[in-house]
Amino acid sequence: MDIIEFLATPTETARRTGPHDRIVMSSRVRLARNVRGVAFPGWAKKAERIRGLDILRPAVEGLQQMSRAFSESMDNLPAIDKQILVERHLISREHAAKSAGSALVVNKEESLCVMINEEDHLRMQALRPGLQLKQAWQAIDQVDSELEKKLDYAFHADLGYLTACPTNLGTGIRVSAMLHLPGLVLAEQINQIIQSVNKLGLAVRGLYGEGTEALGNVFQVSNQMTLGEAETDIVERLNKVLLQIIEHEENARAMLLEKKPKMVFNHIGRAYGILANAHCITSKETMNLLSLTRLGVDMGLFPGVDRSLVDELFIITQPAHLQKMHAEKLAAEERDVLRSDMLRDRLRAVRRPTPKPPGSLDKAPGQ
Amino acid sequence: MLCMVCKQNDAKLHFTQIVGDEMRKVDLCEDCAKSKGVSDPTAFSMADLLLGLGAAKEMEETAGSEDLKCPQCGFTQADFKKSGRMGCAECYATFAEPLESLLKSMHKGTRHTGKVPAALVKSRDLADRLKALQKKLEKAVSAENFEDAAALRDEIKVIKEKLSQTTA
Numbered sequence: 001m002d003i004i005e006f007l008a009t010p011t012e013t014a015r016r017t018g019p020h021d022r023i024v025m026s027s028r029v030r031l032a033r034n035v036r037g038v039a040f041p042g043w044a045k046k047a048e049r050i051r052g053l054d055i056l057r058p059a060v061e062g063l064q065q066m067s068r069a070f071s072e073s074m075d076n077l078p079a080i081d082k083q084i085l086v087e088r089h090l091i092s093r094e095h096a097a098k099s100a101g102s103a104l105v106v107n108k109e110e111s112l113c114v115m116i117n118e119e120d121h122l123r124m125q126a127l128r129p130g131l132q133l134k135q136a137w138q139a140i141d142q143v144d145s146e147l148e149k150k151l152d153y154a155f156h157a158d159l160g161y162l163t164a165c166p167t168n169l170g171t172g173i174r175v176s177a178m179l180h181l182p183g184l185v186l187a188e189q190i191n192q193i194i195q196s197v198n199k200l201g202l203a204v205r206g207l208y209g210e211g212t213e214a215l216g217n218v219f220q221v222s223n224q225m226t227l228g229e230a231e232t233d234i235v236e237r238l239n240k241v242l243l244q245i246i247e248h249e250e251n252a253r254a255m256l257l258e259k260k261p262k263m264v265f266n267h268i269g270r271a272y273g274i275l276a277n278a279h280c281i282t283s284k285e286t287m288n289l290l291s292l293t294r295l296g297v298d299m300g301l302f303p304g305v306d307r308s309l310v311d312e313l314f315i316i317t318q319p320a321h322l323q324k325m326h327a328e329k330l331a332a333e334e335r336d337v338l339r340s341d342m343l344r345d346r347l348r349a350v351r352r353p354t355p356k357p358p359g360s361l362d363k364a365p366g367q
Numbered sequence: 368m369l370c371m372v373c374k375q376n377d378a379k380l381h382f383t384q385i386v387g388d389e390m391r392k393v394d395l396c397e398d399c400a401k402s403k404g405v406s407d408p409t410a411f412s413m414a415d416l417l418l419g420l421g422a423a424k425e426m427e428e429t430a431g432s433e434d435l436k437c438p439q440c441g442f443t444q445a446d447f448k449k450s451g452r453m454g455c456a457e458c459y460a461t462f463a464e465p466l467e468s469l470l471k472s473m474h475k476g477t478r479h480t481g482k483v484p485a486a487l488v489k490s491r492d493l494a495d496r497l498k499a500l501q502k503k504l505e506k507a508v509s510a511e512n513f514e515d516a517a518a519l520r521d522e523i524k525v526i527k528e529k530l531s532q533t534t535a
Contacts, residue, residue: 034456036456038455039439039440039442039454039455040452040453040454040455040456042450042452043440043442043446043452043453043454043455044455119452141482144482145485148484148485148486149485149486153484154456155483155484155487156456156459156479157479158477158478158479159459159470159477159478159479160479160481160482160483161479162453162456162459163453164452164453165451165452165453166453166466166469166470166473167473169470169474169479170474170479170480170481171479171481171482173481201475225473225474225475226474227470227473227474227475227476227477227478227479228474228475228476228477228478228479228480229475229476229480229481230480230481230482231481231482
């Protein structure tokens with residue numbers, strides 16, 4: 001079975017729910033681990049990487065949590081499938097570029113995903129919908145405790161878990177959440193928030209991690225420091241900050257509706273207008289307009305429309321997903337046309353946004 | 368003021384970030400800022416940037432002209448400068464000294480306070496107990512309490528055996 005058949009369909013993925021999922025799209029905790037006696041993947045020659053893989057892969061596959069898993073060497077995955085995995089946030093761009101000597105193991109629920117020989121021997125991540133950092137930490141902690149019985153981890157009494165990059169040293173943990181923050185962007189408060197989050201030693205990144213743009217008003221917030229602080233403290237600290245960002249986003253949305261309703265309705269109405277009527281549209285524009293549509297759903301401007309419709313479109317309008325639906329290789333412009341066809345089709349049943357009189361919009365439905 | 372990356376053009380962009388109670392500054396020219404992705408503040412993380420240029424520089428300064436090389440994997444300081452990554456776990460012993468100040472600027476502390484593999488926790492406990500027993504033994508011997516000393520010696524022997532098993 002190929003990986004795309006194995007994974008949940010975009011429809012199923014978009015229907016997953018979790019606490020605060022109106023703003024927090026997903027939570028993730030990643031641990032970096034290495035074994036003794038094998039050079040780190042970036043420095044090891046191919047033969048050594050393969051030797052490492054032969055130790056690591058059976059250990060990961062043997063996990064009880066991976067009893068129904070998909071496991072494949074990266075050189076056996078077609079480029080298009082790797083790109084789809086990136087678009088689903090299951091692997092990093094760096095891992096997608098790997099070939100022989102690297103592998104991927106992901107469980108059926110897509111709640112656990114292990115990259116073997118990415119930058120470190122093991123990059124294991126637990127994923128949860130909505131804000132569930134503690135649950136994600138507990139899950140990955142368990143997996144790690146199982147693996148340490150089988151693998152001889154590179155661990156130093158003072159420096160903790162040894163990692164290829166000194167920035168991950170110690171706990172090797174990266175706790176992160178993907179946030180949808182259109183309110184803060186429209187209210188022009190986002191830079192202020194980013195700066196204050198930075199001051200707390202936390203990083204804010206774009207949609208696909210390090211060095212990427214915040215497309216569709218989606219931001220990733222994560223810890224930067226990994227040494228000198230225990231895992232549970234890092235999780236707790238990030239959780240607190242996220243709850244505050246959620247509050248700021250909610251406040252920004254309420255403020256916009258009260259003080260600048262026309263501006264908000266204009267943005268959302270135009271977004272709908274373009275998405276539902278365009279005949280050629282780029283992936284970037286689509287994401288930014290879908291973000292506004294999602295905000296419209298949250299604000300009750302699209303009665304009867306579920307957020308999962310928008311979230312599904314977020315996934316399937318991305319380049320690799322679009323390409324996968326068509327047998328022949330598509331040029332970027334052909335994709336833009338097919339994307340617009342798909343959007344017009346999927347939005348046919350969605351009526352144009354209907355703003356209610358101000359004051360009746362404070363509470364979003366179902367919250 | 369010159370750009371910190373290329374050290375050729377005038378720095379036009381100046382960033383400040385506060386981490387803990389330390390202030391860090393980065394000065395960049397427009398070209399380097401662009402190539403590092405700094406022009407878009409939402410996609411920009413100071414740590415990533417600092418790692419690229421600050422890390423290697425800091426290591427260079429602390430290590431002087433001495434060129435260290437990892438005996439295990441052959442990784443050198445020049446390699447670190449290029450990649451910002453280590454070669455293998457053993458490198459951390461080789462580059463311990465130059466790394467220290469880098470770690471200080473990068474992290475909350477320089478000592479790991481989080482999770483420890485269970486097997487190591489066990490051997491740590493054993494090592495602690497061994498130390499305590501050896502002290503007791505010394506006392507017993509100096510007090511000429513040979514009966515206790517003999518019992519302690521047996522206990523120590525068992526723990527030493529266990530220790531050699533867990534660390535093997």
